[in-house]
Amino acid sequence: MILTLAFRNLFHDRIRLAVTLVGILFSIVLVAIQLGMYLGSSQMITAMIERSNSDLWITAFGAKSFEEGGMLLSNRERHQALATPGVKAVVPLVVAFAEWRKPEGGSTRVVLVGTDAEDGALEPWSLVSGTWQDIKSPDAISADDTYFKELGIEGIGDTAQIAMGRVKVKALTHRIRSFTQSPYVFTTLSRARSLLGTDSDKATFYLVQLEPGANVEAVRQELRNRLEGAEVLTKAEFEDRSLRQWLFRTGAGLALIGGALLGILVGTVIVAQTLYSSTKDHLNEFATLRALGSSSGYIYKVILAQAGLSAVIGYVLGILISLGILYISRNTPLPLVMTPGLAGALFGLTLFMSAVSAISAIIKVTKIDPATVFSR
Amino acid sequence: MTIPVLEAENVVKELGKGAGKVQALKGVNLSLVKGELTLLMGPSGSGKTTLLSILGCILTPTSGIVRVAGEEVAGKGPEELAELRRKHIGFIFQSYNLFPTLSALENVRIALDVIGRKGYQASSRAEEVLREVGLGNRLRNYPSNLSGGEQQRVAVARAIAASPSVVLADEPTAALDSENGHAVMALLARIAKDQNRSVLAVTHDPRTLGYADRVVRIEDGLIVGEERRPAGLDAPEITDLTKRRKANG
Ligand SMILES: Nc1ncnc2c1ncn2[C@@H]1O[C@H](COP(=O)(O)OP(=O)(O)OP(=O)(O)O)[C@@H](O)[C@H]1O
Ligand SMILES: [Mg+2]
Numbered sequence: 001m002i003l004t005l006a007f008r009n010l011f012h013d014r015i016r017l018a019v020t021l022v023g024i025l026f027s028i029v030l031v032a033i034q035l036g037m038y039l040g041s042s043q044m045i046t047a048m049i050e051r052s053n054s055d056l057w058i059t060a061f062g063a064k065s066f067e068e069g070g071m072l073l074s075n076r077e078r079h080q081a082l083a084t085p086g087v088k089a090v091v092p093l094v095v096a097f098a099e100w101r102k103p104e105g106g107s108t109r110v111v112l113v114g115t116d117a118e119d120g121a122l123e124p125w126s127l128v129s130g131t132w133q134d135i136k137s138p139d140a141i142s143a144d145d146t147y148f149k150e151l152g153i154e155g156i157g158d159t160a161q162i163a164m165g166r167v168k169v170k171a172l173t174h175r176i177r178s179f180t181q182s183p184y185v186f187t188t189l190s191r192a193r194s195l196l197g198t199d200s201d202k203a204t205f206y207l208v209q210l211e212p213g214a215n216v217e218a219v220r221q222e223l224r225n226r227l228e229g230a231e232v233l234t235k236a237e238f239e240d241r242s243l244r245q246w247l248f249r250t251g252a253g254l255a256l257i258g259g260a261l262l263g264i265l266v267g268t269v270i271v272a273q274t275l276y277s278s279t280k281d282h283l284n285e286f287a288t289l290r291a292l293g294s295s296s297g298y299i300y301k302v303i304l305a306q307a308g309l310s311a312v313i314g315y316v317l318g319i320l321i322s323l324g325i326l327y328i329s330r331n332t333p334l335p336l337v338m339t340p341g342l343a344g345a346l347f348g349l350t351l352f353m354s355a356v357s358a359i360s361a362i363i364k365v366t367k368i369d370p371a372t373v374f375s376r
Numbered sequence: 377m378t379i380p381v382l383e384a385e386n387v388v389k390e391l392g393k394g395a396g397k398v399q400a401l402k403g404v405n406l407s408l409v410k411g412e413l414t415l416l417m418g419p420s421g422s423g424k425t426t427l428l429s430i431l432g433c434i435l436t437p438t439s440g441i442v443r444v445a446g447e448e449v450a451g452k453g454p455e456e457l458a459e460l461r462r463k464h465i466g467f468i469f470q471s472y473n474l475f476p477t478l479s480a481l482e483n484v485r486i487a488l489d490v491i492g493r494k495g496y497q498a499s500s501r502a503e504e505v506l507r508e509v510g511l512g513n514r515l516r517n518y519p520s521n522l523s524g525g526e527q528q529r530v531a532v533a534r535a536i537a538a539s540p541s542v543v544l545a546d547e548p549t550a551a552l553d554s555e556n557g558h559a560v561m562a563l564l565a566r567i568a569k570d571q572n573r574s575v576l577a578v579t580h581d582p583r584t585l586g587y588a589d590r591v592v593r594i595e596d597g598l599i600v601g602e603e604r605r606p607a608g609l610d611a612p613e614i615t616d617l618t619k620r621r622k623a624n625g
Contacts, residue, residue: 001482001485001486001489001494002489004478004482004486005475005477005478005486008475008477008478009477012476012477284473285473285475285476288469288473288475289486289490290458291432291434291461291467291473292461292462292467292486292487292490292534293458293459293460293461293462293463293465293490293491294458294462294490295455295458295459296454296455296458298490370434371429371434371435373434373467373469373473374425374428374429374434374469374470374546375425
């Protein structure tokens with residue numbers, strides 16, 4: 001009966017219900033967008049590290065992110081690492097911002113990723129046109145088909161210039177988006193070095209693959225002891241560091257989280273307001289319930305049920321709208337991301353928000369004097 | 377002599393604060409036994425509603441003793457008082473106080489829900505009492521689609537659904553026309569007799585006198601008289617037990 005009464009009270013005043021739902025909707029959609037952007041950004045920032053087949057990353061000391069690793073590692077570190085027990089392979093990677101001169105004039109910045117796919121540590125994924133063999137052919141690179149406009153190209157066969165040399169688009173990836181808005185361009189390790197004009201033994205990162213059964217933490221400690229001026233990070237640590245650099249040093253992450261908090265606050269205030277006024281309207285009924293001998297807990301449950309019902313309805317509508325926005329955003333510079341975890345968190349958040357909203361209404365009913373039932 | 381289900385001893389009740397303080401009850405003694413319909417009559421402001429609220433454990437006395445089914449009310453907190461109400465007392469109000477968003481059946485069911493009776497068993501009990509008050513064909517109607525008399529009968533059903541030993545009614549016929557007023561009073565008398573409950577109804581209405589087993593008069597916060605119909609007499613005629621009064625006002 002608690003649910004029945006809550007449901008009837010809710011649907012009794014349709015306008016107020018609409019306002020409540022709009023409040024919840026507003027919150028959910030806003031929070032979903034903000035956190036969706038946050039997740040989307042995170043995935044973009046960590047994609048390269050995440051996709052790599054490696055147990056540990058060796059970076060120059062103080063490397064801030066995947067894009068800003070410098071070009072400081074050399075064969076010395078590589079050999080030291082290879083000599084460490086438990087290490088199976090050490091794969092060099094070259095990553096650097098570079099100037100891209102468009103075929104029709106003008107320039108932009110790209111992130112050049114030099115890797116040898118044969119080494120099995122990192123390769124351009126989601127190739128939709130061309131193969132790794134094509135990228136190995138002279139002057140070849142791969143570009144992403146969602147960045148044609150920025151790169152001033154139209155597809156396979158177009159030529160451009162990266163830093164020191166001419167390049168030819170021989171393969172296309174699909175939707176490897178970049179948080180820095182500088183498109184990722186893949187090529188071979190040696191071509192990357194020559195385009196950037198660096199020594200042939202230099203690398204940005206060494207990706208370490210371990211022998212089966214090796215203890216990651218022990219190997220890491222040993223690598224740290226052997227390598228001076230370099231850091232040894234797990235994938236998760238390096239992802240964290242990249243996230244911190246791009247999301248928090250730049251303030252972008254804080255803006256997103258701040259926006260989400262604002263959404264929660266505004267939604268809570270609206271729901272609290274409507275729930276309070278609904279409770280006020282039904283105060284006589286709550287007094288009657290009290291006179292009939294209901295415990296105050298019973299009455300709180302009615303109010304909480306009202307809050308919970310609004311939460312569930314508002315959540316369902318809010319998620320539907322958010323998914324719509326998600327779909328629309330899929331080809332924008334910042335595609336939103338929704339995960340089951342985020343959807344679950346949003347539901348928890350909605351319930352929490354409604355419960356907080358119920359507080360003022362509950363305080364109101366605790367002051368009910370059942371004696372008022374006789375003075376109507 | 378039957379054991380009283382509800383007793384008030386020397387009950388004093390002060391209402392309001394400071395200069396507005398009023399002694400609404402000035403030492404009331406009253407006890408109610410099962411199987412009787414008692415009417416509480418008196419002029420406006422004499423303390424009828426206040427006494428009803430105290431007997432119903434909605435208010436507590438400033439001084440004096442109230443016992444419900446032998447249990448003393450003194451010193452109980454709001455939650456314990458609520459528990460006494462749901463265990464022992466049914467209420468009927470002048471303005472029915474039905475839930476407008478619930479059907480007749482649901483209005484009765486919620487009173488059972490409050491005392492923890494749920495599900496099919498509660499539903500069939502609600503239906504049963506609604507049939508008893510003659511509303512078997514109005515189960516799904518909402519209060520707005522019921523006449524005043526029907527609404528008050530739903531309220532009566534709600535009051536008796538949980539089988540309380542005492543039913544307290546404040547001016548149950550005041551909002552009803554003569555015919556419906558009589559119907560509700562007849563119902564209350566029947567509830568007292570057939571179901572062996574104690575029913576106390578506050579009323580102004582002289583038409584209700586004929587249904588009473590006992591009439592208690594209150595004036596200015598004090599019981600000033602009590603009349604009782606002799607056992608075995610069915611006619612609406614009241615014999616004076618304390619002092620002679622004209623029953624037909
Ligand atoms: N909350 C209150 N504060 C102060 N005085 C009150 C309060 N409630 C009632 N009173 C006073 O207490 C006295 C008794 O009131 P009560 O409501 O019991 O009378 P009543 O017999 O039910 O009257 P009526 O027939 O008009 O309903 C009255 O003088 C009334 O003014
Ligand atoms: Mg009154």
